[in-house]
Amino acid sequence: MQTFSTFEHSSYLELCITALEQIGIEKEAILAVPLENRVEDRRLMDTLHRADGVSLFDKGAAIGTAFSVIGASVGFILELCPIYWGLIGAATGFILGFMIDYILFKVVHKRKRLIRGKKSEIVLVVNCTKDQVDKVERILWENLALGVAKLD
Secondary structure (H helix, E strand, O other): OEEEEEEOOOHHHHHHHHHHHHOOOOHHHEEEEEOOOOOOOOOOOOOOOOOOOOOOOHHHHHHHHHHHHHHHHHHOOOOOOHHHHHHHHHHHHHHHHHHHHHHHHHHHHHHHHHHHOOOOOEEEEEEOOHHHHHHHHHHHHHOOOOEEEEEO
């Protein structure tokens, strides 16, 4: 059987490997693979085939609609016609909403991603017999594994 788990790079990983060796798992049956974390920033604009759930369009559309209605209403009093003032209000509102979303995404959410931080850095694969699976799984959880899976 194979047991997969993910760990942060810490001393608990070393303690886990040592504990696995003490219960009779050979060194050749333990594989630790370090992961490379994402270094490039996420894209701001989604495409048809790649979407990450972050939209910079929503607030711009809502604020643009509100400014369009206000601009068209005020346009009856001003010199240009209401249609021009509605379009000016829509463009201004959309740009304002887009900038708010852009600033929130680039500044606030970037800080949250850095602070939130538990990243899987090491994948640990353990080959063991069926009678050792419960012990291996218990040792992995005791040493702060972020996730554990078994495969027959």
